Amino acid sequence: MTYTQWFTNHSHKHKTILNTINLKSKNEIIDYFTYENMRDSHNDFCLLYESNTKCHDMQDLNCYMCGCPYFRFDDKGVETIDDKIVYSICTKGLGSTFESEVSIHHDCSSCEVSHHKKFINDNFDIDWKEMMTMVSLNFD
Numbered sequence: 001m002t003y004t005q006w007f008t009n010h011s012h013k014h015k016t017i018l019n020t021i022n023l024k025s026k027n028e029i030i031d032y033f034t035y036e037n038m039r040d041s042h043n044d045f046c047l048l049y050e051s052n053t054k055c056h057d058m059q060d061l062n063c064y065m066c067g068c069p070y071f072r073f074d075d076k077g078v079e080t081i082d083d084k085i086v087y088s089i090c091t092k093g094l095g096s097t098f099e100s101e102v103s104i105h106h107d108c109s110s111c112e113v114s115h116h117k118k119f120i121n122d123n124f125d126i127d128w129k130e131m132m133t134m135v136s137l138n139f140d
């Protein structure tokens with residue numbers, strides 16, 4: 001799956017849930033997206049729910065803002081470093097990378113920023129794509 005495919009699919013799933021839950025307040029909506037509730041109520045929202053595992057080892061994991069507004073990707077490559085194509089980066093310089101002989105992808109597994117309720121509350125939008133408006137660098 002390309003980044004663009006994931007981005008489009010995830011946006012659609014997010015919007016579908018919001019259209020069905022009929023919650024109005026920001027707090028209610030964010031609380032609805034706690035890991036435990038989403039795992040039990042929307043098992044297809046994340047591949048990890050089925051195995052009851054988390055992307056980050058944290059107690060109050062919230063799934064509303066999966067991925068992260070600081071992530072940037074381009075399926076054709078953001079830049080080239082030492083003959084390797086960089087497909088994704090973090091604008092905050094956090095996390096690490098997955099590297100092969102030909103590619104570099106950003107690895108957010110050590111960073112919990114976008115899963116904390118306060119961060120989500122501070123950066124909330126009812127439309128997931130609006131929160132992620134800078135993330136895709138694919139322009140065609």
Ligand code: SF4
Nearest residue numbers: 068090094095108111
């Ligand atoms: S490393 Fe953290 S801040 Fe950077 S893109 Fe990933 S989740 Fe966001």
